Amino acid sequence: MRIGIFTETYIPNTDGVVTSILSFQHELEKRGHDVYVFAPGKENADGLTTFWYKSTGMKEYPEFPIAVYPSIGRSRSLKLVKEKGIEIIHIQSPGLIGYRGVRTAKKLRLPAVITYHTSLTELAGYLPPVKKFPKLDGPMRPLIWRASAWFFYQCEAVIAPSEAIKNEILENCGKWVKKIFVVPTGVNIQRFSGATGKEVREKHGLGKKKVILHVGRVVREKRIETIISAAPYVLKYAPDAMFLIVGKGPAMAEYKRLVEQKGLSESFIFTGYVPDEDLPKYYAAADAFAIASDIETQGLVVLEAMAAGRPVAAANARALPEFVKEGENGALFKPRNPRSCAGAIVRVLKNSKQLRKNAKKTALNYSREKCADRLMAVYKWAIAHKAAKRKKVRSKPNAVIGAISAILHR
Numbered sequence: 001m002r003i004g005i006f007t008e009t010y011i012p013n014t015d016g017v018v019t020s021i022l023s024f025q026h027e028l029e030k031r032g033h034d035v036y037v038f039a040p041g042k043e044n045a046d047g048l049t050t051f052w053y054k055s056t057g058m059k060e061y062p063e064f065p066i067a068v069y070p071s072i073g074r075s076r077s078l079k080l081v082k083e084k085g086i087e088i089i090h091i092q093s094p095g096l097i098g099y100r101g102v103r104t105a106k107k108l109r110l111p112a113v114i115t116y117h118t119s120l121t122e123l124a125g126y127l128p129p130v131k132k133f134p135k136l137d138g139p140m141r142p143l144i145w146r147a148s149a150w151f152f153y154q155c156e157a158v159i160a161p162s163e164a165i166k167n168e169i170l171e172n173c174g175k176w177v178k179k180i181f182v183v184p185t186g187v188n189i190q191r192f193s194g195a196t197g198k199e200v201r202e203k204h205g206l207g208k209k210k211v212i213l214h215v216g217r218v219v220r221e222k223r224i225e226t227i228i229s230a231a232p233y234v235l236k237y238a239p240d241a242m243f244l245i246v247g248k249g250p251a252m253a254e255y256k257r258l259v260e261q262k263g264l265s266e267s268f269i270f271t272g273y274v275p276d277e278d279l280p281k282y283y284a285a286a287d288a289f290a291i292a293s294d295i296e297t298q299g300l301v302v303l304e305a306m307a308a309g310r311p312v313a314a315a316n317a318r319a320l321p322e323f324v325k326e327g328e329n330g331a332l333f334k335p336r337n338p339r340s341c342a343g344a345i346v347r348v349l350k351n352s353k354q355l356r357k358n359a360k361k362t363a364l365n366y367s368r369e370k371c372a373d374r375l376m377a378v379y380k381w382a383i384a385h386k387a388a389k390r391k392k393v394r395s396k397p398n399a400v401i402g403a404i405s406a407i408l409h410r
Contacts, residue, residue, distance in 0.1 A: 002034045006101030007092035010039035017117045020185040027372040077104045094151040102154045111386035115159040119295045149176035156382040159183050161298035162319035181378045186371030192307035197285025210241040213286035215301045218249030226292035226341050233342030248273045283308035288348045294335040307363035311355035313344035329359040
C-alpha cells in the first residue's frame with residue numbers, strides 16, 4: 001500500500017505527533033508499504049519519501065513552522081501524490097498542510113482519514129492572542145471545534161488515539177463524523193525494556209537515590225509546576241529523592257526559576273534535550289514516572305515508561321486514566337493539585353515491585369506491531385468504503401441512462 005502522511009509537524013521536532021508518525025512509519029515500511037510524508041520545512045524541497053513546504057514559525061513556538069506560503073499550492077501536492085501512486089491520505093491534524101491533504105484527496109477521489117492527536121481547544125489558552133486577552137479563550141473553543149468538524153466531515157474516518165478522545169470528538173462534532181476508530185500509537189517494547197540505567201545514574205550523580213522522571217516538551221501545558229510544587233511533600237517520604245526533567249522547551253527558564261524560588265535546586269535536574277537513542281536509559285534509571293498534564297490525548301510517554309517496567313503517577317484527566325490504573329500499574333491524582341500529585345508519587349514508590357510487573361503487562365497490549373495492525377485495518381476499511389461509494393455513484397447515471405433508453409425504445 002502507498003500511504004501519504006500530511007502533517008503540521010515532523011522531524012527534527014520531537015513532539016508526540018512526530019513520535020507517532022515515526023513509529024507507524026517504521027512498522028509499515030518494515031511490512032513493505034510505502035510511506036510518503038508531506039510536512040512544513042524551511043524551504044520547498046523534494047526528498048525520496050519526504051516533501052517539505054516552505055513555512056514560517058511562531059515567535060513563542062519557533063520549532064513549529066506554519067506552511068502559509070503560496071508555494072504549498074495544491075498543484076504541487078496533486079502532482080506528487082499522482083506521481084507516487086498514493087492510495088490513501090492520512091492527515092495528522094487540522095491545519096494548512098492538512099487542508100492540502102483534504103483538497104488533494106477530493107480532487108483525486110482518494111480516501112482520506114484524519115487522526116486527532118492534539119487537544120486543540122485546550123491549547124488555545126496558550127496562544128499569544130489568548131494569553132494577551134484571556135476572555136478570548138471561551139469563544140475560541142467552539143470555533144476550533146467547528147474548524148475541526150470541517151476536517152472530520154471531509155474524511156472517510158476519524159482516528160482517535162484513545163476512547164476518552166473518541167468520546168470527546170463525538171460529543172462536540174458527532175454529526176460531522178462519518179466513522180470513528182480508536183488507534184493508539186504503539187510503543188517499541190523491546191527498545192524500552194532492554195536498557196540499563198547505570199550510565200544515566202552515574203552521569204547525573206544519582207547513586208541509589210529514588211528518581212522520579214518526567215519526559216516531554218518543557219511547556220506550560222505539561223503542568224510541570226504541579227510536580228515541582230509536589231516535591232516538598234515527596235521529600236518528606238524520601239528526603240534524597242531526585243526529580244529528573246528530560247526535554248527542552250520555551251518554559252525551561254520559568255520552571256528553573258520556580259525550582260530555585262522553592263529552594264529545591266538540589267532535588268531537580270533539568271537535562272535539556274536528550275537524543276532519542278538515549279531515552280530508554282533514562283526510563284531505566286527511574287524508580288517512577290510522573291506526568292501532570294491534563295490535556296493528553298494518549299500520553300505515549302506513559303506507555304514508554306511502562307514498557308521499561310516503571311510505574312506511573314498520572315493526572316486523572318482525559319486519556320491518562322485509560323492507561324494508568326490506580327493500584328495496578330500506577331496511581332492517579334487530581335489535576336493541578338500538588339498534594340494529590342505527591343500522594344500518587346509516594347504510593348508508586350512504596351509499591352514499586354508489584355506495580356512494575358503490571359506496568360510491563362499493560363505496555364504489551366500497546367506494542368507497535370498491534371497498533372500498526374489496527375491502523376492498517378482502518379486504511380483497508382477506508383479504501384474499500386471509498387471504492388464502494390464510487391461504484392454507487394457510477395451506478396446512478398447508468399440507471400438513468402437505462403431508463404431513458406427504455407423510454408426511447410417503447
